[in-house]
Structure formats: C-alpha cells, structure tokens
C-alpha cells in the first residue's frame with residue numbers, strides 16, 4: 001500500500017534522509033521509530049505530498065506522491081506534528097469544513113463527519129469550540145480530520161507527543177481501532193508506542209533505515225540481552241570461570257551493585273539463543289556450596305534493540321529481518 005524506494009532529501013547541504021527503502025502492507029500499522037532529528041517528519045511530509053524528495057520514489061496505493069499528488073491526497077489522511085486546527089470553529093464545523101476541502105460530496109458530509117466524530121470519541125465535544133479543548137481532545141480532532149474522508153492510508157506524525165499518560169493510552173487505542181480498515185504509518189521516538197500499537201517497526205537513525213521487523217522479532221534477534229541476574233556469595237572471577245563453561249551460556253559479567261554485603265556479588269549471565277541454562281546455573285552454584293540469594297530472568301527489550309541500533313551502527317546488518 002505504501003512503497004518507498006531509495007528516498008533521499010537534502011536541505012541545502014544537510015542530508016535529512018538517505019536512500020530510505022521500506023514498504024507497508026494493506027492493514028498494517030508500521031511504526032517509524034527514530035531519535036530526534038532522524039528524519040521522521042521529513043519522511044512523513046514527503047509521503048503526504050507536502051515536501052518534494054531530492055531523489056527516489058514513494059508510492060501510495062500505486063500513485064507516485066509527487067507526480068500524482070492529487071490522487072495521493074484523496075487516499076491519505078495526514079496528522080502533522082502540529083495539526084492546523086481552526087480554534088474559532090466547533091469540532092463539527094471544522095470537520096465539515098475539512099470534509100469539503102477533501103472533496104467529500106455535500107450529501108455525504110454529515111454521514112462522514114458523524115462517523116469520524118464517533119470513531120474518535122468526540123460526541124460530547126462536537127459543539128465545543130476547538131480553542132476550548134484540552135490537548136488530548138485536540139489531538140483527536142487532528143485524527144478525525146485525517147480520517148473524515150475515509151482514506152485507506154493514514155500518516156500520523158508523533159501522534160501522542162505532548163499528551164498526558166491517560167490521553168496517550170486513549171489515542172493509542174484509537175489508532176489501533178483504526179487499523180482494522182486502514183493502513184497506518186506512524187512516526188514516533190517513544191519506544192513503548194511501537195510495541196503497543198504497531199505490527200511492524202522500521203527503525204531509522206541519521207536518515208537511514210537500520211532495521212525493519214516485527215517488534216517481537218527485533219527483540220528475539222537481540223538475544224544478547226536475555227539471560228539471568230544472580231545475587232550470589234563468592235568471588236566474581238571464580239564465579240565467572242565456573243559459569244562460562246556451562247552449555248548455553250555466552251557471557252558472564254559482574255554488575256556493579258552498591259549496598260551488597262561483603263563477599264556477595266551480582267552477576268549477569270547472558271545466554272545463547274534459545275538456551276535455558278537456568279537450572280544448571282543454580283545447581284552448579286549450590287553444589288559449589290555458595291549462597292544463592294536471588295536469581296531472576298532478564299529479557300532483551302525493544303529499548304535494548306533501539307539503543308544498540310542507534311548507538312552501534314555495526315549491529316545493523318545482523319538485525320535486519322529477511323524479506324523486508
């Protein structure tokens with residue numbers, strides 16, 4: 001539904017995005033994740049037809065965003081970082097106005113506006129002036145204006161920025177509810193956002209795609225973060241020597257920890273992909289006559305993936321999912 005190939009944009013001499021290639025299948029929610037300045041807004045604006053690319057192509061529903069921009073605009077709903085709302089209009093007036101601009105026929109406008117109001121949970125606010133709305137409700141109006149003409153594709157740029165935690169949950173639920181009959185791309189720098197809302201994630205850093213996969217696969221591939229943390233009596237070097245040789249163990253390291261009693265240490269064991277050496281680790285420690293005070297599983301998080309990818313460019317190739 002969205003196909004981006006070798007897309008680049010340079011502002012003067014500043015490369016904002018470089019050679020981006022990715023796609024979004026019908027019905028998917030793709031999270032476009034990257035740190036500040038990674039090029040997310042630039043990409044969203046190009047997709048929405050608001051900014052020309054320097055090179056490469058982007059197609060939505062088969063239409064080139066640059067060459068067929070009118071056809072593209074009819075098929076997309078776009079929520080920019082700061083949605084242009086008219087504060088002196090009521091929610092309903094504004095949505096009717098936008099529906100007109102987006103080419104919804106006069107006789108269909110009431111139905112479409114009602115449907116957008118309902119889907120975005122704005123019923124109680126439909127006659128309220130936009131300037132009187134909280135940030136969370138304004139964001140819903142922003143989403144409502146993006147979907148009022150019922151486009152197959154929705155482009156959301158940082159949809160939960162500036163919202164309080166309750167509003168964030170509500171807006172995320174709203175986005176998920178739209179996924180059943182829309183294709184969605186949403187940009188964000190918030191990690192939990194992608195695991196909670198998106199079926200797939202593309203991570204960009206410094207204008208380049210560094211990984212694309214499902215959130216679960218990204219985490220699974222970063223097996224280096226999974227393992228155990230163990231609080232145990234004993235001398236760290238001796239423990240390291242003892243545990244490293246166990247099958248399924250790849251790294252044993254000391255975790256700096258304050259306030260531990262003398263002669264006790266905190267050890268992190270990183271396991272090999274798919275290995276479960278927990279039982280062997282525990283029995284080895286006990287057989288050696290050492291006190292085992294705590295042992296808990298640790299899992300790689302999407303945060304680990306993100307940090308690894310955005311801090312260590314070398315990690316990139318091994319994490320790219322096949323077939324994307």
Ligand SMILES: Nc1ncnc2c1ncn2[C@@H]1O[C@H](COP(=O)(O)OP(=O)(O)OP(=O)(O)O)[C@@H](O)[C@H]1O
Pocket residue numbers: 011014015016017034035036037038039040041042043189
């Ligand atoms: N109009 C502009 N003129 C010059 N440089 C720009 C312009 N817009 C963006 N840039 C630069 O392009 C790069 C990408 O910016 P972009 O806004 O797309 O990133 P982003 O991932 O959306 O960041 P943020 O999360 O901070 O909004 C940055 O280095 C930015 O400084």
